[in-house]
Amino acid sequence: MDAEMDLDGLQMADEPCISRSDHATLKRHAFTILVIEDNPDLRGFIREGLGHFNVIEAADGEQGLLMVGEHLPDLIISDVLMPGKNGFELCRIVKAEEATSHIPVLLLTALGAVEHQRAGVDCGADDYMVKPFNLNILVGKVSNILTARARYREMLLKGVSEPGDESRVVKNAFIEQAEQLILRHLAQTGFGVEDLGRALHMSRSTLYRKISSFTGVSPVEFVRRVRLRKSCELLKQRPDLSIGEVA
16 A cells, blocks of 8 residues: 655646646536545645646545545546555446446556556556656646547537537447437427436436536436437428427
């Protein structure tokens, strides 16, 4: 365990090197980062460096998994060597669950050997940093991951909302499945969030967090946008139809 790790080797960050466009992109999205680390000083060090994000904390893998399920964060930063479940196990569980598989995981460890880095890749981790690390580099990695996520979210929402744009967006399997279910029940005006959740085998709260994580809007708004896009497409294809007929 590295709970007693000396923090002197860690380098404090200057102002993170984030471009103005990336900064503007990140400001449009209220991202939540879960930091899982058994060393309270290191947790505080990371929290301060990520001060412009919403940061929540867990002291070990077990607590971390509970918070993942409760909050569905946009990014997980986890230590590897912790009491109970280690970071590799936690990452493997997060990536195996349908409700959490989309969450990026960045692992931190004092284990620099190639086999340990390989273990991080094998468990599905999105990135990996060896301690001691430069906080500026960590913040840069986090910003890059979340900026890419924000831009994908905006493209995805545009594809869901605007006729003709959906073919240019590579959708993930979950959003594709949700969209197809809504379109399949288009004639049922009463088909709503509860029905969508049942069809996807998800609770209302999990559905809310997962759809909002991918698109930035609530499931109610997501359903409305998919329906509206399809209505616009039908009006273009069939100009003889009235708005009331396609609503």
